[in-house]
Amino acid sequence: DIQMTQSPSSLSASVGDRVTITCRASQSISSYLNWYQQKPGKAPKLLIYAASSFQSGVPSRFSGSGSGTDFTLTISSLQPEDFATYYCQQSYSSPNTFGQGTKLEIK
Amino acid sequence: QVQLVQSGAEVKKPGASVKVSCKASGYTFTSYGISWVRQAPGQGLEWMGWISANNANTNYAQRLQGRVTMTTDTSTSTAYMELRSLRSDDTAVYYCARRWVTSADDAFDIWGQGTLVTVSS
Numbered sequence: 001d002i003q004m005t006q007s008p009s010s011l012s013a014s015v016g017d018r019v020t021i022t023c024r025a026s027q028s029i030s031s032y033l034n035w036y037q038q039k040p041g042k043a044p045k046l047l048i049y050a051a052s053s054f055q056s057g058v059p060s061r062f063s064g065s066g067s068g069t070d071f072t073l074t075i076s077s078l079q080p081e082d083f084a085t086y087y088c089q090q091s092y093s094s095p096n097t098f099g100q101g102t103k104l105e106i107k
Numbered sequence: 108q109v110q111l112v113q114s115g116a117e118v119k120k121p122g123a124s125v126k127v128s129c130k131a132s133g134y135t136f137t138s139y140g141i142s143w144v145r146q147a148p149g150q151g152l153e154w155m156g157w158i159s160a161n162n163a164n165t166n167y168a169q170r171l172q173g174r175v176t177m178t179t180d181t182s183t184s185t186a187y188m189e190l191r192s193l194r195s196d197d198t199a200v201y202y203c204a205r206r207w208v209t210s211a212d213d214a215f216d217i218w219g220q221g222t223l224v225t226v227s228s
Contacts, residue, residue: 001169034214036152043202043218044144044152050212087152091213095168096142098152 002026002090006099012107017078021102023071023088032092035064035073038101039084047086048073080106109133111141111203111219118225119193126189127222129203136184137161140206142215143177143188145199153199157206158186193226200224 003026013019023033031051036044046055048064051071061076075082083106088099114128129141142157156167158177165177176189186203201222204215 032212034212036215038152043204043221044215045218046214046216049207049214049216050209053209053211055214055216089152089154089214094166095156096154098144098154101151 001095002029002093002097004088004090004097004099006086006088006102008102009100010103010105012105013078014107015078015080019075019078019104021073021086021088021104023066023073023099025069025071025090025092028068029090029092031067032090033064033066033071034089034091035062036087036089037082037084038087044087078104109205109217111205111217113201113203113219113222116223116225118227120228121193121195121226123193123226124189124191125193125224126187127201127203127224129186129188129219131160131184131186131205134205136179137181140208141177141179141186142204142206144202144204144215146202146221147196147199150199155188155201160186190224193224195226198224198226 005024007022033051035048038044052064063074085101085103112130137160140157140159143155158165160179178187203219205217207216
């Protein structure tokens with residue numbers, strides 16, 4: 001199975017900050033990498049697919065980059081509604097494993 | 108609008124089975140697959156497997172092989188996930204999600220609201 005490792009596991013930041021979350025795969029997954037946002041008590045929401053493509057309706061302050069084994073999700077200017085947990089997920093091979101999550105909290 | 112609506116919460120005893128439903132609307136059901144993902148309390152997301160709504164082909168997580176069965180009913184645009192021989196560590200919120208395949212990737216673009224399954228004696 002491909003292991004997905006996110007860092008950091010948690011992060012405190014302020015409104016307006018620029019934030020970067022990293023996801024590393026245990027082997028190359030090309031660009032088969034998706035990012036999801038999950039708020040407490042809610043289902044996850046797709047933000048970015050194919051490493052860097054925006055899902056419809058996602059604000060442009062979110063961006064994704066990377067290929068191979070190293071990927072990043074960047075939020076350019078944090079808004080209050082962005083405080084949530086973020087997960088990466090590989091769709092390169094079965095099982096489609098998720099990272100352990102990064103909880104973004106208000107400083 | 109495009110949505111997946113899941114069945115309600117369940118409480119089961121160890122050793123029992125549970126069957127969760129996921130009704131799709133707003134799109135052509137057979138044009139997409141349905142994946143199932145679960146989340147234990149306070150934990151991360153675990154991929155369980157997926158089923159093609161077109162031909163009913165399935166792909167299950169190895170650790171659940173033999174205990175899980177995913178099916179679809181195209182006449183009602185509903186997907187089902189049955190988990191047998193329940194244990195306490197199967198307590199989780201179970202999500203269905205639409206598997207959206209693009210030229211570059213596949214992702215889960217529409218999610219159900221989740222179904223809490225509690226396994227307790």
